[in-house]
Amino acid sequence: MQKRNELYRGKAKTLYSTDNPELLILEFRNDTSSGNGIRIEQFDRKGIINNKLNSFFMMKLEEAFIPTQIEKLLSDNEVLVKKLKMFPVECILRNRIAGSLSKRLGMEEGVILNPPLFELFLKNDAKHDPMINESYCNTFNWVSTKDLEKIRELTYNINNILVNIFNSVDLILVDFKLEFGLFKGEVILGDEVSLDVMRLWDKTTMNKMDKDRFRQNLGGLIEAYEAVAYRLGVNIY
Ligand code: ATP
Numbered sequence: 001m002q003k004r005n006e007l008y009r010g011k012a013k014t015l016y017s018t019d020n021p022e023l024l025i026l027e028f029r030n031d032t033s034s035g036n037g038i039r040i041e042q043f044d045r046k047g048i049i050n051n052k053l054n055s056f057f058m059m060k061l062e063e064a065f066i067p068t069q070i071e072k073l074l075s076d077n078e079v080l081v082k083k084l085k086m087f088p089v090e091c092i093l094r095n096r097i098a099g100s101l102s103k104r105l106g107m108e109e110g111v112i113l114n115p116p117l118f119e120l121f122l123k124n125d126a127k128h129d130p131m132i133n134e135s136y137c138n139t140f141n142w143v144s145t146k147d148l149e150k151i152r153e154l155t156y157n158i159n160n161i162l163v164n165i166f167n168s169v170d171l172i173l174v175d176f177k178l179e180f181g182l183f184k185g186e187v188i189l190g191d192e193v194s195l196d197v198m199r200l201w202d203k204t205t206m207n208k209m210d211k212d213r214f215r216q217n218l219g220g221l222i223e224a225y226e227a228v229a230y231r232l233g234v235n236i237y
């Protein structure tokens with residue numbers, strides 16, 4: 001597999017073309033952003049840890065018959081993926097109140113949401129990723145009704161799988177963000193499933209083990225990511 005041109009440099013990952021027009025290389029960098037890129041810092045080893053954890057989660061999802069972009073782990077910070085036509089939306093699933101939901105509704109962090117909440121945000125940094133709904137997706141042709149139904153079903157299934165994985169190592173999956181795209185007409189999970197795009201709390205101490213350590217200046221970001229990888233038995237070295 002030949003790496004060709006840089007196609008896109010996002011806030012945390014870079015996309016490269018390959019000699020196969022159907023495949024891309026996703027490179028996980030050490031850059032860590034918050035507030036839609038207002039604050040960016042580098043953390044040694046974060047790219048490696050997220051790349052390895054992303055592959056671990058996507059493989060687990062594949063085993064559970066969730067269609068994902070993953071083809072092959074290529075190196076410490078690169079993975080070969082299917083080139084998707086991404087939907088311009090971020091899908092958020094919440095098992096407990098936290099973050100923007102807590103702020104928006106003035107509700108206490110940690111309250112269990114039953115059933116879990118499914119939210120949609122438009123991918124638009126300039127407009128700070130505004131919240132949208134199914135009607136917007138339909139009217140503005142961002143996602144068809146049929147594809148959105150599939151995305152919603154997949155997101156709830158992915159939640160069940162991830163909750164079980166984390167529960168078995170005494171972690172609470174509070175919420176997470178997913179991005180989907182189309183590959184030959186099929187809805188596929190793209191982007192990443194890593195500690196940058198989810199909230200994870202320790203079941204006993206309720207300590208935050210995710211990117212909130214950076215967002216809230218708690219310190220120990222990489223130590224927390226390493227501890228999660230260790231509990232899951234994922235080799236990050
Ligand atoms: P955000 O953090 O809001 O997603 P970003 O573009 O800065 O924005 P990065 O994760 O740095 O985020 O960049 C990765 C980009 O690659 C995203 O725009 C994502 O939608 C896109 N992408 C992810 N997976 C694939 C894929 N399999 N095929 C095509 N594009 C993809």
Ligand code: TYD
Nearest residue numbers: 092098099100101175176177196197198199
């Ligand atoms: P949310 O509480 O809406 O936003 P914030 O992180 O600003 O408080 O985020 C819910 C979950 O989705 C959380 O685990 C972070 C993740 N997320 C992303 O990874 N990227 C995003 O652009 C957004 C809006 C959320």
